[in-house]
Amino acid sequence: xxxxxxxxxxxxxxxxxxxxxxxxxxxxxxxxxxxxxxxxxxxxxxxxxxxxxxxxxxxxxxxxxxxxxxxxxxxxxxxxxxxxxxxxxxxxxxxxxxxxxxxxxxxxxxxxxxxxxxxxxxxxxxxxxxxxxxxxxxxxxxxxxxxxxxxxxxxxxxxxxxxxxxxxxxxxxxxxxxxxxxxxxxxxxxxxxxxxxxxxxxxxxxxxxxxxxxxxxxxxxxxxxxxxxxxxxxxxxxxxxxxxxxxxxxxxxxxx
Numbered sequence: 733x734x735x736x737x738x739x740x741x742x743x744x745x746x747x748x749x750x751x752x753x754x755x756x757x758x759x760x761x762x763x764x765x766x767x768x769x770x771x772x773x774x775x776x777x778x779x780x781x782x783x784x785x786x787x788x789x790x791x792x793x794x795x796x797x798x799x800x801x802x803x804x805x806x807x808x809x810x811x812x813x814x815x816x817x818x819x820x821x822x823x824x825x826x827x828x829x830x831x832x833x834x835x836x837x838x839x840x841x842x843x844x845x846x847x848x849x850x851x852x853x854x855x856x857x858x859x860x861x862x863x864x865x866x867x868x869x870x871x872x873x874x875x876x877x878x879x880x881x882x883x884x885x886x887x888x889x890x891x892x893x894x895x896x897x898x899x900x901x902x903x904x905x906x907x908x909x910x911x912x913x914x915x916x917x918x919x920x921x922x923x924x925x926x927x928x929x930x931x932x933x934x935x936x937x938x939x940x941x942x943x944x945x946x947x948x949x950x951x952x953x954x955x956x957x958x959x960x961x962x963x964x965x966x967x968x969x970x971x972x973x974x975x976x977x978x979x980x981x982x983x984x985x986x987x988x
Contacts (some may be wrong), residue, residue, distance in 0.1 A: 735761070736769035738780065742787050744824050758783045785822060792847035793825050794959045797951045798942060798985065799842045805830035815842055819951055831855065832937070835916065840865070840934030841942040843962075844951075854937070854962060860911040862965050864936035865918050866975060866982060869904040870928035877925055881908075885921045893921060897968045907935075907975055909968050935982065936971055938962035944981035 739750045739759070747769075753759055754767045760781045761773055773780060775789030797818050799805075804812045807829050815830050831843045831851035845851060854861050881896040897909040908918050919929045935942050939961035946952055975982065 733773060733775060734769065735759070735766060735771045735773050735780075738773060738775055738789075739782060739787065740826075742775075742789075742793075742825050743782060744821055744826070753782060783822070788953070790956060792845055792850070792956075793828070794847065794954050794956075795819055795823075795828075795844040795951045796940070796942065796946070796954055797842045797844055798946045798948050799834055799839055800948045801839055802836055804836045805833045805842060812836065815844065818949060819844060823953075833913070834934055838865075838932040838934065839948065840932075841937055841940075842934075843937065843940075843959075845959075847959075850959065850962070855913075857912065859963070861938045861962065862909050862911055862936075862968075863913070863934060864941075864971050864975075865908045865910070866901065866933045866935045867906050867908060867918060867922075868930045869906060869922065870930050871904075871926075873900045873904060873906055874925070874927075877922075877927075880925060881921065885924050887920045887924050891920075893917060896921065899968070899972045901972070901975060902979060904930075905979070907972055909971070933982070935975060936966075939964040939966050941966075941971065941974055944978035944985065947985050 736747050736750045739745065740747045745753065751769045754769055757765050757767060759766055762778050780787045780789065797815055799815055802813055803815050806814050807816050808814065816824065816828060825846050827846035828844055831845050831854050834840065834842050853859050878898055881898045884895045885893045887893065891914065893914065894912050899907045901907050910917060918932055922929050943952065
């Protein structure tokens with residue numbers, strides 16, 4: 733692949749901007765400064781840096797973001813803050829978008845990628861990728877919530893939810909696992925049970941668990957072998973045990 737084409741694909745820069753950077757001598761291939769835009773490279777085998785930053789040579793990029801309150805899962809918006817802007821401009825690639833939605837009043841795990849095929853698998857109802865939410869209730873947890881969620885809750889407007897798994901973690905903190913993505917589903921489920929969700933933090937999708945030490949607003953780049961775990965869901969009890977183990981760390985890194 734031509735060097736200028738690779739850099740244009742994997743950075744926010746246009747081909748003309750890439751050529752200007754090459755002329756400035758800020759691009760290296762295997763430690764050697766290259767100014768020839770037409771130089772052929774192998775991104776899978778060679779190390780390419782631009783302005784001191786290594787440019788990922790894989791086919792796609794994947795970022796796990798710990799979304800703060802007030803951000804929306806969109807690539808552009810005139811009135812709201814968007815998750816894309818949590819990634820530094822120099823790390824954004826063309827076509828980067830959030831694979832899935834997390835409401836502005838919720839926090840936690842969002843996957844940003846330019847891999848459309850993977851996003852389709854995650855979002856497809858046929859995949860039933862489980863999504864896990866750590867929530868805090870306004871009122872005490874009731875033991876019969878578990879049975880009602882397993883049987884499938886009917887919302888106030890008559891909408892029927894698929895069976896969900898829930899587990900009390902500590903006090904009023906509860907782990908919820910959904911296999912679908914209806915609008916504000918977790919909040920509406922507990923409203924139907926006569927309770928109120930004070931905050932909601934997504935901690936896992938499929939087999940990928942949000943690192944408990946990843947601070948609100950921070951991101952982590954992951955690679956293909958890790959992203960494949962999205963399609964290899966863990967057992968609900970495995971996720972429960974992990975959340976219990978890291979519970980104090982999660983509380984530090986969630987918005988109140």
